[in-house]
Amino acid sequence: MKIAKNPHTNPTSIKTRFALRFLRAINKLSNDNGTSPRPLNSADRRKRCRAIRAASYASMASAVGPNKAWSRAVLRKIRNRTKEMIKPRTRRGAARGSMNPRKELGLGQEKELRELVPGGEAMDFRRLLNETGHYIQCLRAQVQVMRKILHYSST
Amino acid sequence: MEPKVEATQPQFRSGISGPNPLEMGLGFDEIHGLISAAPGTGSSSFTALLELPPPQAVELLVKEDYPVKPMPPPIFPSNIALIDRASKFSVFASADNSPESTNILSASSSMKLDLVKQEPLDSDSHPNSSSPAVSNQSLKSNKRKEREKKVKESNKKSKKVVANEASEDSGEKLPYVHVRARRGQATDSHSLAERARREKINARMKLLQELVPGCNKISGTAMVLDEIINHVQALQRQVEFLSMRLAAVNPRIDFNLDALLAAEGGSSIDNSYPGTFAPSIWSDGQINGSRQHQYQQPWHFDGLHQPSWGREEDTSNFITPETSLLSYDSPANSASLHSSHLKMEL
Numbered sequence: 192m193k194i195a196k197n198p199h200t201n202p203t204s205i206k207t208r209f210a211l212r213f214l215r216a217i218n219k220l221s222n223d224n225g226t227s228p229r230p231l232n233s234a235d236r237r238k239r240c241r242a243i244r245a246a247s248y249a250s251m252a253s254a255v256g257p258n259k260a261w262s263r264a265v266l267r268k269i270r271n272r273t274k275e276m277i278k279p280r281t282r283r284g285a286a287r288g289s290m291n292p293r294k295e296l297g298l299g300q301e302k303e304l305r306e307l308v309p310g311g312e313a314m315d316f317r318r319l320l321n322e323t324g325h326y327i328q329c330l331r332a333q334v335q336v337m338r339k340i341l342h343y344s345s346t
Numbered sequence: 347m348e349p350k351v352e353a354t355q356p357q358f359r360s361g362i363s364g365p366n367p368l369e370m371g372l373g374f375d376e377i378h379g380l381i382s383a384a385p386g387t388g389s390s391s392f393t394a395l396l397e398l399p400p401p402q403a404v405e406l407l408v409k410e411d412y413p414v415k416p417m418p419p420p421i422f423p424s425n426i427a428l429i430d431r432a433s434k435f436s437v438f439a440s441a442d443n444s445p446e447s448t449n450i451l452s453a454s455s456s457m458k459l460d461l462v463k464q465e466p467l468d469s470d471s472h473p474n475s476s477s478p479a480v481s482n483q484s485l486k487s488n489k490r491k492e493r494e495k496k497v498k499e500s501n502k503k504s505k506k507v508v509a510n511e512a513s514e515d516s517g518e519k520l521p522y523v524h525v526r527a528r529r530g531q532a533t534d535s536h537s538l539a540e541r542a543r544r545e546k547i548n549a550r551m552k553l554l555q556e557l558v559p560g561c562n563k564i565s566g567t568a569m570v571l572d573e574i575i576n577h578v579q580a581l582q583r584q585v586e587f588l589s590m591r592l593a594a595v596n597p598r599i600d601f602n603l604d605a606l607l608a609a610e611g612g613s614s615i616d617n618s619y620p621g622t623f624a625p626s627i628w629s630d631g632q633i634n635g636s637r638q639h640q641y642q643q644p645w646h647f648d649g650l651h652q653p654s655w656g657r658e659e660d661t662s663n664f665i666t667p668e669t670s671l672l673s674y675d676s677p678a679n680s681a682s683l684h685s686s687h688l689k690m691e692l
Contacts, residue, residue: 217592236593244589300571307578317543320550323574324557330581337588345595 205254206332212250213336217243245269251333261322264310 220242252265304319305311308326311319548567555561555570558577564570 240586240590240593243593244586247585247589300568300575303575304571304578307575307582317547317550320547320554323578324550324554327554327557327574327578327581330578330585334581334584334588337585337592341588341591341595344592 205251205329206336208254209251209329209333210336210340212254213247214340216246216250217340220246247333247337251329255325255329259322259325260314260318261309261311261326268309 220239224239248265249269252262252269255262257263257266301316301319304323305314308319308323311322314322551567551570554574555564558570558574561570561573564573
């Protein structure tokens with residue numbers, strides 16, 4: 192049974208690692224745009240916003256490590272995008288992806304959950320629930336750290 | 347025998363009182379006499395169970411794959427309730443062995459428990475018929491009664507799952523799952539396995555319910571799933587919103603990451619996040635200068651800005667060392683090694 196441990200009570204915890212990576216990424220982003228400190232036109236701002244968001248997901252996924260299916264999926268996506276090549280996906284769970292046809296098909300929620308959680312398509316339902324739990328915890332931590340960064344950078 | 351049967355019949359129908367061991371033994375003995383004297387059925391395995399010594403009987407009850415002898419329906423002429431129950435478990439009418447073995451066992455166990463429940467009734471009406479010859483058997487049957495009570499309790503429990511569920515992705519490599527069927531439920535292997543699976547899914551749903559705020563009051567998996575989906579979407583929207591704000595605010599951040607790393611030294615950043623974050627950054631803000639340049643230098647990734655990739659090479663080698671990353675890393679090797687060294691010190 193999934194044990195709902197809090198992954199953020201460790202000093203070298205996911206939160207810490209995420210904060211470090213994210214800060215570094217933001218730093219790099221802002222140093223690369225060193226010339227125009229304030230991207231005034233909206234396209235640049237949107238691009239920067241997207242870059243920051245992608246950096247936050249990437250930092251969180253790399254902080255979590257390869258132990259979780261969703262973090263692996265995120266990293267895979269990023270790597271595919273940077274390398275611009277299609278890697279053969281090792282769909283370990285594809286054979287049993289359709290194992291639970293009977294349960295939880297209330298109005299396609301299961302499908303929706305699979306779309307929300309990265310890497311959710313190739314899992315059976317029980318695994319999907321596990322991953323969702325961990326994903327929710329990490330998302331929460333991500334939001335907290337980002338909020339704190341925002342707070343301390345704007346003061 | 348017939349009048350004796352009818353005489354004892356109404357006693358079984360009265361209310362259930364608390365068990366008294368001695369009287370239970372007496373009652374049991376009477377029933378035993380009744381059953382063993384029941385004509386025509388010959389060797390029914392149920393009576394064979396009764397004659398067995400107690401531990402073996404319980405063991406037989408508990409084990410699922412007990413090879414059951416062919417069983418003609420046992421006749422309990424004195425107990426209408428039992429007959430009703432026997433008819434409910436219609437397996438008694440069939441002559442099949444193996445698929446019905448679990449059925450028979452569970453049915454027989456439940457019937458036996460009925461027997462146990464009704465023994466005090468009988469015993470209450472015979473308080474004075476105490477014979478020393480019965481005492482031995484009463485002791486034996488008392489032990490058996492207690493074991494049956496234990497079996498009864500385990501019957502009332504939902505499952506006895508022996509499978510190793512500690513690992514999350516042990517989904518399909520479970521060892522043999524021992525499952526006890528609940529009373530009144532189908533016990534063929536398919537529904538058992540399905541029920542086990544459903545229970546695991548329900549357990550996880552319960553954990554998720556605790557995780558998502560406000561989900562505890564909702565019952566029904568569909569609504570809970572809705573809540574979970576909403577929660578995940580809300581969190582993702584928050585991330586997007588925060589990243590937008592960060593993009594607007596951002597340009598003036600010079601965090602001294604080295605100082606951040608060093609200042610952490612054992613204290614968890616999340617526990618004392620509001621406290622240590624500001625001092626660790628702003629107190630060493632002056633030592634910024636040269637250190638910062640090391641990080642800036644040559645990490646020119648085109649797609650995502652991932653200075654963390656270099657670190658990944660050191661710590662967790664799940665990213666196969668790609669040549670592009672390595673080449674980017676080499677000039678900045680000193681910086682990354684330095685920071686990784688600091689990180690290891692934590």
